[in-house]
Amino acid sequence: MELLNDMVLFVEVCKAMSFRKAAENLDMPSSTLSRRISHLEEAIGLRLLHRTTRKVELTEAGLIYFERCKRIVGEAKLAHEQLGEMLSNPSGTLRISLPVDFGTIFLTSLLVEFAEHYPGINFEIDLTPRLVDLVTQNIDVAIRMGNPPNSNLIAHKLMQFRGNLFASPKYLEQHGIPEHPNDLVHHECLSFPNNTRWKLYRAEEKIEVKIGARFMLNNVGMTRKLSLLGQGIIFTPYEVVHDDLNDGLLKPVLPEWQGDVLPVYALTETRLLPAKVRAFIDFLRKRLPSLIHSF
Structure with a gap:
């Protein structure tokens, strides 16, 4: 130099x-x-x-x-x-990795809005639950839910959720309504294979319950569908099922109890971001929380 x-x-x-x-x-x-x-x-x-x-x-x-x-x-x-x-001047191809359900439910409309703001940007979107290798797969930014992995990636926090419990009227009629988190051990609980202990909070009180279920899967959309079909209690953010609640297809379970905070991050390989990536992250930080809270 x-x-x-x-x-x-x-x-x-x-x-x-x-x-x-x-x-x-x-x-x-x-x-x-x-x-x-x-x-x-x-x-x-x-x-x-x-x-x-x-x-x-x-x-x-x-x-x-x-x-x-x-x-x-x-x-x-x-x-x-x-x-x-x-x-x-944000332009070029923006390569994004998104979780399937989060991308489908929350980000589709925001991507359209962002594209209208920046006509010089094209998009390549990879929908996958796994954390891709941003460098070898030429990904500009990955959006992920949950605490970021211990790695060299730079985490930009966008917002956070809290999980709640829901079930269909059919399920509650057949299996009864839990009155306390400890009652969940006697219920079918729809969850991810690596999430068999649910932590629930009420004010300063915390309870951890080991749950079991016939259905364990890694797709929020299918988990929601199973809950609608009366197959168990789902533990998910309210925003994921707000339409089902409004339509009476699901009901809150133990509404005074909530789950851990679930953060949402944008992960990048470096802090030196081109305009297209920086603009996208800034846009999500501004618009995503207001979109979520509108549900």
């Missing part, structure tokens, strides 16, 4: 053919500029400029070096300007 910076200084001196004028253009002392050029000549091992009290002239080596440096410096400035445009 120091060599490239010195090339820039050398090109400016050659254009002005004067250390004083070049120093003024660069807004630096002439003595500093002269010293940097001298260091450049020492590093190369050749004199590039003939200096006199009245003028500056290029040596044969200096002329060759100037022609080369002029192109290099020009390309570097162009690259810098193009990256600056990427930073200030």
Whole structure:
């Protein structure tokens, strides 16, 4: 980087053919500029400029070096300007990884709204519950629910949910209504295979219940469908089932008890984000909570 910076200084001196004028253009002392050029000549091992009290002239080596440096410096400035445009003007293809259910339920309408705001952005969307390798799979940002993994990824918190218990009238009629979290051990509880202990909170009270069920699966949509068919109690954010509650297809169970906070994060490989990624994360931070709370 120091060599490239010195090339820039050398090109400016050659254009002005004067250390004083070049120093003024660069807004630096002439003595500093002269010293940097001298260091450049020492590093190369050749004199590039003939200096006199009245003028500056290029040596044969200096002329060759100037022609080369002029192109290099020009390309570097162009690259810098193009990256600056990427930073200030969101455009290009945005590659996103989303959980299937969260993406389908909450993000579809927001993606359309975001696309309307930024017509220069195209989208490639990978719907998967697993955490993809952002680098090898060329993913710009992954949206995930739950605490982020211990990794080198950068986590940008977007919002948080809390889980609640729900069941269909059919299920509650056949199996009874739980009156306390401990009663859940006698019920069919629809859950993920790695979530067989439900933590429930009421004010300062906390209870952890080991649940069991005939159906254990890793898809919220199918879990919801099973609960609608009377197959068990579902533990999910209210926002996932608000339509079912309004239609009377599901009813709250132990409504005074809530689950752990479930955060939602945008994960990126670096903090140095192009405009398209930064704009998307900022948009979700602003719009996602208001969308969720409108349910």
